[in-house]
Amino acid sequence: MDPFRRAQIILLCDLCKTAHLQSHCERCDINLCQTCVGKHLSDSSIRHKVVPYKYRKSLNYSKCPDHAGELCKHYCKKCNIPVCSTCVSSSKHEGHDTSDILETLSAKTESLQKDLDELETRIYPRYEEMASDVQTEKAELETNYGELTTIADQQGEILHWEITAIVNQRKSDIQEMKNKHLSTLNKNTEEITQKMAELKQIMSDLKSILKSNDVSLTSTYKSRNSEFTTLPPKVRVTVPSLSPQKINKDQLNEMFGSLSPLSINTEHGDTIKSAEAVSSPPVKPLLDEPCVTATIDTGYNDLFSVSCLSEDQVWTCGENDTMNLLNLQSKLLTSIQTKSGNQPQDIAVTRDGDLVYTDYRNKTVNLIKNKQIQTVITLQGWYPRYVCSTASDDLLVTMVSDDETQSKVVRYSGSTEKQSIQFDDQGRPLYSSGYYTSKYLSENRNLDICVADLSDSAVVVVNQSGKLRFRYTGHPSNTEQSFSPVGITTDSQSHILTADTDNHRIHILDQDGQFLRYIHCHLRGPWGLCVDIRDNLFVAECLTAKVKKIQYL
Template identity: 50%
Template sequence: MDPRSSAQDVHRCDLCETAIVHSYCDFCHVNLCKPCVVDHISDGYDKHKIVPFQKRRSTLIHSKCETHPHRNCEFQCEDCNNMFVCSSCMASKQHKGHNFLEVTEVYKAKKDDIKKDTKELENHISPTYEEIAFDLENQLASIDGGYEKLEITMSKQGEQWHREIDFIVNKMKTEISEIKVKHKELLQKHLNEIKQIQCLIKETLHALRKIEESTEVSSTIEYSSKIRELSKPPPNVNITLPTFIPKPIDCDKLYTLFGHITPLSTATEEQILLQNQPHTSDRELLDEPELVATIQTGYEKLRSVTCINEERIWTSGMTKDIKCLNIKGSTLHTILAKSGVWPSDIAVDNDGNLLYSDSTTRTVNKVKSGQTEELIRLQGWKPFNLCVTSTGDLLVTMYSHYSEDKTQSKVVRYSGSTEKQTIQFDNEGKPLYSENGSIKFISDNRNHDICVADCEAGAVVVVNQDGKLRWRYSGHPFVTKNKPFSLWGITTDSQGRILTADDDNHCIHILDQNGQFLRYIDNCDLKDPYGLCVDNNDNLFVCEYSKGNVKKIKYLK
């Protein structure tokens, strides 16, 4: 057994290693019994600090003064960058008139700070990092399973495609079989007609031979020739076999039709919290929005506005010309739609180029350096409203007729001219948007939600960046108590708020990014609000459809 301790772990003297400790040297950090104290301080009492063992480590060990080596630095000079000084230094000319702090007080304050930091590290910071590490380890452990599920989902999609292709092939084979039956029936019918004529020819020949051999006068004189009737055979039936014309396989198109893989999303918890906090915005709503300017555009029916900056806008109406105006209403540039028909919508890309959609030519066009070039051409679909996202993608609402009175509608995301994503149905396979050719204004929010003002449905329809339905807004009773919600234009601001025009109620609804109604703007003498946009400073620009004016409104503090 160690002679310095017993079963009760009694502290022993560090010098003799047998006697029970009584004192402690706070300078040398040595346990001492009574007899050993004298031996320990034999080299000089001033070199040691003997205290009762229970008060060990209670003596502050001050640094020695560099100027006065025999004195301890018990103060700090505030005027000399908290330099440690002794009492002799305080009385010197170097520190005359300076302010001093007692090292003991500074030491106690720092000790309190250290205790607080220790407690914070032990109770909060360290557990937080342990939790983050645990979560990351769990994510790493489950990543293989997650990707395996992803591959299974893709394989199931492939199996579904194979089943659909087999179904189509079998259906076409059935159609071919039905055509073959009809083909045979037509040929057989014609053959039967020919055989009947052949029988008649045989009968006629037999009758003629009998008359030739006969000497009866009456039968010979009564003979009527059938040569003219029989010499005109029926027209030949030439039925060609049906042919199968395979459509060329567009691998890129197949890839986009099959599905798309969303990119990795590396949002931090701070970003996620920011996106999910609708009411913690930097700029609050004004109690009374202010009308900043009224811009006369000259259009009789003004439909669209998009901002270049705070002082310049592009506008379009139900004419072929698209105008660039300044805040005073002066025309800076005019672009003519190539087809000679009014554009469906306009937008500005991240490089400042004008984009416009043309439903008559089924195209989306870009105007760059005054030259118009075709960006997208659709087959079977007509493009309508446009939105350029913060990432530079282009969102297009479009529709296609599938019966006399119904259409199908969808939103398609493009990167340049390449289709990246199609948004059309919810999780149950039902259409997200109304099935008609009505206008569907579109905007993306700062959390990457896609917001559509579906005019026919009378609702704002919001999906996330993966195309999953988040919520719908069909108006607020306080605003729509007199007339139904009649929405047109839609836009979003830097705070994640959504603004949509209510034509019949002559106001603008403002919602948070979770679809909660915040307030409405109706005090700027708005008449038939239509297209909307917001500039980089969150000023709102509103088209007045019938007046042909654009109103610039300040609605944030």
């Protein structure tokens, strides 16, 4: 059966009224035969959308609430509502600009699709991420509060031990005093007993003399009573007393250690910027004279990397196995040792504020969350070198092969490899090979991937898909040491900043690799770089082990 014949009804073209329809213009809601399609499309003032009739989208016009049976095929621009033909000619919409509702349909549909895309790709995933974070925090409750309980038990045991030790010491002191008291009384008793024995002997002798009536004994007797009229000294020993102090519960609580209050803060939710806002940051011109606004002493012998946690806190790593978080006053806030005890090669802070570091000796990339170290990437046949976190929360890692003949940049989502960047369109290596060379990297706002390749004395920039955009090899006016790019970072203006360590300065380029300006600021061996959310530049000086905060915009 003819697909356009149903129950003996023939569907004809709306223009010629004679030929069978073949197509449908969704923009004009009109049916067309094959001949009339070309004529219809000749009106270039309208963006027609002609599709085969069977694939047409039927339009559901709303019914006019004021005029029964009428469909709202017009749009009142002033009232911002669909209206029917009768409404257009009525006094209610007199003088109002109206149009065919199909004219607004395309724009409205595009806006709806744009909103849907933003909800699906930008907004809803952030809500999922927040929900996941809350679930993770809930899962960690037992562990965290169990640790608090363990600490309380340990402190209680320590106090019990101390109290027991004090009680035992007091008992020992009491026993020692008792022994001394008893010894003194025994000595006094012996002295009295000795005198009593002498007295008994004297009294016995006197009785014998009196009984004997011996003239000789009686006449020669000499009295000794005077010797005993003064009694022996009597020792008085006072029993010591123990004066227990009243237990002060406040002092005892303070001695035990205080428990900080549970802090529940409801932070204002982050505003997810639209794609337009993200792509159009406020313009910030370069300062004529950049200035140092803070200097941080890190305590390392050699300093290599710095990564911003906030405007006034930075993570640093150097020649040993620790990564230190410091504020602008050089105060050490947190110190974390690598899991393996190896020196970290590089560090980066993720969008969530967690720290990532590469351990090239055991070929791992590690994530530090709540001071717990988790290995997220383990490599085979490659050594990880330098790392950065992207706007999409991926990780970009530069790495070198075990035989030191190849280098590449790899993108990871979690522990999953998503992209590998190694060769240009002609199959030539994008990056120099060799183990002992730095290849710091950074993602620009336009999603370019920028690598400072020290061995090649070049900044190599590829686009998001890995296609080479340009190579910057230094400013032509350079007459000092050769260009030696080490650290690299980007800012809200899509500037590329790289540390020229041998020449003790920073190069500022635009996103297309055009040289704009140097930053000097009396730098000494600038190495690692990072930029905070307000476009303050932090420079890790290898030679002084200091971090300098520089305002340049």
